Amino acid sequence: MARTQYERITTKQTLNRVKEERMPFDWSINPYRGCGHGCSFCYARAFQSFIGMGAEDEFQHHIFMKSNAAEALEKQLSSAARKFNYDIEAMRRSIGQVTIGTATDPYQPIEGKETLTRECLKLLAKYRISTSITTRSPLVLRDLDILTRMENVSVNISLNTLSGDVVRKLEPASPHPEARLDAIHRLSAAGIRTGLFVAPVLPFLTDEEPELKELLSQAKERGVSFAMISLLRLSRDVKKWYLETLKHHFPEVVQSYxxxxGQGAYAEEHYVRSFKSMASRLLNEYGLGGLTKGTPAAVNRSGPIAAGENGASDEGAVGHPAREWAAPVRPRKLPKPAAPVSGEELTPDVEQLSFPF
Known part of the structure; x- marks a missing residue:
């Protein structure tokens, strides 16, 4: 097993503006680069190329820690406060929504020691900034003392399967599903608005309707307020690493992938349409739709499905879209969708959560 290297770096600014207007938040914070959870499918692996690194083991075993993240954030927020003559209410309205964890997990294992996320959270609470957090880790419970004092905060727990076997093979250092469900329960019990991010759904592995229903049901029982379901997106570098991982653990599905x-980052159109129909129906069934400000979203083919999206209904829904979709015989000929598909629905014009570090 590779030994993890931790490297301290400094940043000029911790708050990064999200320029895409359709995103449901305005700023992002990522206290780390790379992630110790090591999810083989993580879209953020592709960002390694920005700093001259690969999407393979380096993403998990070379973690950059922004040691001055809190100091840089304090500088940005105090500057904003001066601009508004210390009218904090006017300032917070101007800043809008801040989301922590769009390109790394802010509660990955090293956070237990470094507390970079915790220190940033203290400042967001001090300036009363509307905040959402996305994480796979119950370590977020450590910061309940801060979260319960914040005026407008939500926590999104990422969990795409109840299978401990799949998690251990494809997310080698991520917390067990039961630990994440317990985090949902404890956050909700503490009065924190808590969401479930079923992301990414993995074709042929975690996309069966009974499994998704059980996941939504268990999250609902534990007090989750809303849910988002998002399909797997595979950029070139991420696809290479993910398929290599599948060869080792699930070789029977590699050819199907x-x-x-194909040669792109998104699943075939017919599969996407079938899956969206099923996912929308399930969110409606469990009353967990309604993405709002503070729940990271995208508008592309791999992006989140909200209840009732695109007029989806029970009609034509399927129990297992990956098995309903038949791999085409050469030469490739795509199956025709059951109904017309809009260009907006199929055009990947926004990368899911691909924001600056």
């Missing part, structure tokens, strides 16, 4: 994703 090659057919379903």
């Amino acid at each position: 090659r057919e379903l994703y």
Whole structure:
């Protein structure tokens, strides 16, 4: 097993503006680069190329820690406060929504020691900034003392399967599903608005309707307020690493992935449409739709499905879209969708959560 290297770096600014207007938040914070959870499918692996690194093991085993993240954030927020003559209410309205954890998990294992996320959270609470957090880790419970004092905060727990076997093979250092469900329960019990991010759904592995229903049901029982379901997106570098991981753990599905994703980052149109219909119906069934400000979203083919999206209904829904979708025989000929698909629905014009570090 590779030994993890931790490197301290400094940043000029901790708050990064999200320029895409359709995103449901205005600023992002990522206290780390890379992630110790090591999820083989993580879209953030592709960002390693920005700093001359690969999407493979380096993403998990070379973690950059922004040691001055809190100091840089204090500088940004105090500057904003001066601009508004210390009218904090006017300032917070101007800043809008801040989301922590769009390109790394802010509660990955090293956070237990470094507390970079905790120190940033203290400042967001001090300036009363509307905040959402996305994480796979119950370590977020450590900061309940801060979260319960914040005026407008939500926590989004990422969990795409109840299978401990799948998690251990594809997310080698992520917390067990039961630990994440317990985090949902404890956050909700403390009065924190808590969401479930079923992301990413993995074709042929975690996309069966009974499994998704059980996941939504268990989250609902534990007090989750809303949910988002998002399909797997595979950029070139991430696809290479993910398929290599599948070869080792789930070799029987590798060829199916090659057919379903082809040369692109998104699954074939027919599969996407079938899956969206099912996912929208399930969110409606459990009353967990309604993405709002503070729940990271995207508008592309891999992006989140909200209840009732695109007029989806029970009609034509399927129990297992990956098995309903048949890999085409060469030469490739796509199956025709059951109904017309809009260009907006199929055009990947926004990368899911691909924001600056």
